[in-house]
Amino acid sequence: MLKTMKQFVNLDFEPIAVRLNSAEEFAEAVELIETVRASLKEEEKVYLLPKTVDFMTKLHRAGNVVLGLRNEEGLLIGLTVVRKMHHWTDIPNFEGLPFIEFIYNQTPCLLQSVCTHPEYRSMGLADRLLKSAEEWCLKKERSRIVARIVIGNKGSLSAFERNEFEVLSEGIDKEDGYKFVYVGKKIVAPLVEDFSPAEQETETSVTAIFNT
Numbered sequence: 001m002l003k004t005m006k007q008f009v010n011l012d013f014e015p016i017a018v019r020l021n022s023a024e025e026f027a028e029a030v031e032l033i034e035t036v037r038a039s040l041k042e043e044e045k046v047y048l049l050p051k052t053v054d055f056m057t058k059l060h061r062a063g064n065v066v067l068g069l070r071n072e073e074g075l076l077i078g079l080t081v082v083r084k085m086h087h088w089t090d091i092p093n094f095e096g097l098p099f100i101e102f103i104y105n106q107t108p109c110l111l112q113s114v115c116t117h118p119e120y121r122s123m124g125l126a127d128r129l130l131k132s133a134e135e136w137c138l139k140k141e142r143s144r145i146v147a148r149i150v151i152g153n154k155g156s157l158s159a160f161e162r163n164e165f166e167v168l169s170e171g172i173d174k175e176d177g178y179k180f181v182y183v184g185k186k187i188v189a190p191l192v193e194d195f196s197p198a199e200q201e202t203e204t205s206v207t208a209i210f211n212t
């Protein structure tokens, strides 16, 4: 199936995809999360919980990644944390996530803290972040990706659905009592269509040899 990326509105530059690696960069990430949270109404703040540099550093050291998007001036305008799950106990309040996700060979990556700078919303940055996350997961040989979305977070649900995530299950947060859904999707490596014309030619001639 062909996926169409949402068209950018009023965006006359190509965002730069980056991986954040240092304490300074994690501080930028923490700041972006704070800026996004400050733009949310009180009841929406549960959509995106605050994070610390320490949290990001530990995740990074454990082989996970913080993916970002920068504008032309280098300002961080979007990010997501991608975590490689190993066991269901890796997720606090895991009850909402079907165990099937953890069956051998399906252990997923978990997307957390997806957020876009308030001045850059509705421009398709979430599409880019999800795409980068999928590419990273594929490189890590993970073929499933999941995320948890608080019910009522329409913008987030819309972005995930547009990127072919399906609702897997519902749950209630034990500590705060809010309802959430887990969404997930299988990620597959790019198809033959993505090969260069030269590679496609080789494919064709190999097929031709086998058919003769």
Ligand SMILES: CC(C)(COP(=O)(O)OP(=O)(O)OC[C@H]1O[C@@H](n2cnc3c(N)ncnc32)[C@H](O)[C@@H]1OP(=O)(O)O)[C@@H](O)C(=O)NCCC(=O)NCCS
Binding pocket: 006, 036, 047, 048, 113, 114, 115, 116, 117, 120, 121, 122, 123, 124, 125, 126, 127, 147, 148, 149, 150, 153, 154, 155, 156, 158, 159, 162
């Ligand atoms: C959810 C979020 C990451 C989407 O980022 P984005 O780059 O604006 O994504 P898109 O451009 O793809 O827009 C996604 C949808 O959100 C909607 N949206 C954007 N800003 C919104 C806002 N402030 N309020 C409500 N909906 C909004 C868009 O209209 C779009 O809906 P559509 O697909 O039906 O047109 C961003 O709105 C955000 O940072 N939200 C706060 C943090 C958050 O909730 N993170 C998700 C954690 S699971």
